[in-house]
Amino acid sequence: MYKIINAKRLLPSLFLFFLLAACGDSEESVSSEEVEGNTEGTRVIQHALGETEITGEVEKIVTLYQGANDVAVALDMKPIGIxxxxxxxxxYTYLRDELDxxxxxxxxxxxxxxxxxxxxxxxxxxxRTRHEEVYDHLNxxxxxxxxxxxxxxxxxxDLMGKALNKEAEANQLLEDYNARIDHFKGQMGDELPIEVAITNFRxxxxxxxxxxxxxxxxxDAGFTRPEGHDDPELWGIKLASKESIPEADAEVIFNFxxxxxxxxxxxxxxxxxxxxxxxxxxAVKNDQVIMVDEVTWNSAGGYLSAHMVIDDLYDIFNVEE
Structure with missing residues (x-):
C-alpha cells in the first residue's frame, strides 16, 4: 500500500548497485580503513562524541534519528529498532514497506x-544534537x-558506511546523488542561479x-540564498514578529x-x-511561492529523501530527467 515517492526513479538503481556489489571482483583495491574494517577484525570509528570500537560483522542496529532510519534503508541494512x-x-509513509x-x-x-x-x-x-546527554547510557x-x-x-x-563496513556502497550512493545534481544543473542551464528562501509555519x-x-x-543544485541565509553554522531563525517578513525576500520561496x-x-x-x-x-508578487512537503524537505533528513527533493526540483522547474 505504501511506496517510496517516485521510487521508480531510485530503487531500481539501488537494487542494481547492491547486486553488482555482491558479484564484484574480489581483487578490487580497498583502502587501509577497509582492510582494518574487515568483518572479522576490530575497527575504530571516529564520530561526533569521540571514537568507538566495533568488532566483527554488524548485523543488528538501532537507529535513533530519522536520517539514520533513511540511510539504513539506502544501505540495505534493516534496523531491528527505530x-x-x-x-x-x-x-514515514515512504519508508513503511522497508521498515515493516x-x-x-x-x-x-x-x-x-x-x-x-x-x-x-x-x-x-x-x-549529538539529540542524544549527547544519554550517550554514555547508550554506549x-x-x-x-x-x-x-x-x-x-x-x-x-559517511558515518554509517564506515560503521557498517559498507564504505564502498556509501561512496557509490553519494556518487549517484552527485550525478543527479549535475544532470539537474545541466538541464537548468542559464536559468541558474536562482535566489531562493525556505519558509516554515508552525x-x-x-x-x-x-x-x-x-x-x-x-x-548543491546551484541555487543561491539571500544575504545572511547561507550561514553553514545556523539552521535558521524563528521570526520574532511579522515585521521580520522582509527577511524572506527572494526570487522563489519554498514553504512547508x-x-x-x-x-x-x-x-x-x-x-x-x-x-x-x-x-x-x-516571490509573492511573481506567484513563485511553492508549497512543498514537510517530511521530504525537512524532517526525513536522509539519503532517500534527498533524492525526493531532487525529484521535486525536476517537477517544479519542469525539466526532464
Missing part, C-alpha cells in the same frame, strides 16, 4: 533505553556512533530555514508547514501570508 517519526506516525515489523524504541528526543537494551543490538546510531548497551547534526545526511551516510510562529537539510541540497495542530498552523499561515509585508515579497 525511533518514531515526527509526523505520519509511527513511520521493526520495533519502535521511543521518540527521537527521548529514546527508550530499556527497549533498546532488550533488542541486544550490535550497534546504535545516535546524533553501555552497545557500541554507539554519533552523527553531528540530524539534518547532515551526507555525514550520516502553530505559534514562523521560521526561515538556512543551511539545514533542504538548504544544503539547494546549494509543520506540526500536528492543523487548525492552528493554518491560522498562523493565513495571518502571516495575509500581512501587507508578505505581499511585497518578490
Amino acid at each position: 525511533v518514531e517519526s515526527w509526523v505520519e506516525k509511527p513511520v 515489523g521493526v520495533e519502535l524504541v521511543g521518540e527521537e528526543t527521548q529514546p527508550n533505553l530499556e527497549a533498546i537494551a532488550e533488542l541486544e543490538p550490535d550497534l546504535i546510531i545516535a546524533s 553501555d548497551i552497545a557500541p554507539t556512533v554519533v552523527g553531528d547534526e540530524v539534518y547532515d545526511w551526507k555525514g550520516t551516510l 502553530a505559534d510562529h514562523a521560521r526561515i530555514f538556512y543551511m539545514g537539510f533542504a538548504g544544503g541540497i539547494l546549494e 508547514n509543520s506540526g500536528t495542530e492543523t487548525d492552528q498552523i493554518q491560522q498562523t499561515y493565513e495571518e502571516w501570508t495575509g500581512h501587507p509585508l508578505w505581499k511585497e515579497l518578490e
